[in-house]
């Protein structure tokens with residue numbers, strides 16, 4: 001399939017994502033000239049909607065290990081024998097101190113992550129409430145949490161305490177999910193996301209790449225995320241953990257990683273795309289190209305069970321690309337529109353008058 005890059009750029013600027021056929025064509029792409037067009041287009045669309053601003057996020061692994069769930073990539077599952085740390089919930093004070101240190105390091109959205117099917121016990125909910133209040137008061141950062149398959153009553157309560165964003169990954173495509181997650185269903189993941197959307201939260205949901213999925217699976221998840229209208233998509237690349245069923249996989253090249261970022265930018269033109277875990281080992285020196293590939297976000301600091309690179313290195317990476325840290329708050333973003341319901345001339349994102357088309361800007365063109 002021959003792709004019309006000028007038309008894709010034009011649609012992306014209007015918030016209209018590419019079609020399934022176009023997305024699948026990107027998966028098959030290996031011609032160098034075509035790849036250059038892909039990255040130039042993805043960068044132009046990113047620049048139109050997000051300029052040079054980076055959404056920086058960081059996390060606290062606030063309750064780790066001994067998880068009853070069975071997600072085959074995860075070293076915190078009690079089903080596998082791994083070296084992941086196991087501890088009960090941290091105090092609110094500890095979490096707030098971690099948040100303050102992250103803020104000093106440049107993080108502007110901070111997520112409290114707890115292992116388990118869902119967080120419903122009173123002591124843990126109280127820690128979360130106190131931590132959200134403290135983080136908001138002492139740093140002003142956007143507050144987020146990743147707490148499993150949460151239901152409306154607990155989410156309402158946490159939102160009232162100051163939780164602004166909810167993170168919950170789909171992990172992978174619906175048709176590949178049973179290969180990866182054996183203890184709960186895709187529909188349960190979707191229900192959690194829909195509940196948070198209904199509550200008006202900023203919802204962050206994406207997945208992990210390099211788990212044996214095909215390009216068709218990657219396209220499938222991107223389209224599902226567009227349908228769910230999530231605000232932010234974390235892109236993780238598998239860092240295979242010894243002792244897990246996926247511990248042997250080494251699937252991705254740096255070019256694959258950059259193609260995945262570009263694919264997601266063009267399916268979801270208006271949304272935040274955050275490059276997270278596994279970027280160091282899968283992208284190596286090519287990390288510097290993630291913004292050119294269409295990303296506008298970066299997780300800083302350590303991941304849940306693996307170390308990230310030094311924050312100073314990430315600041316250097318952003319500076320090298322002329323990017324600046326975006327301040328909070330992060331409101332729900334304009335919907336990325338599927339091509340079949342696009343309206344010619346509509347400024348979907350309310351972004352008329354945004355900067356020049358970077359396809360013609362020597363500062364950003366490759």
Ligand code: SF4
Pocket residue numbers: 067068069070071074075076077078114115116117148
């Ligand atoms: S991904 Fe989350 S739910 Fe799944 S095993 Fe790991 S901690 Fe548990």
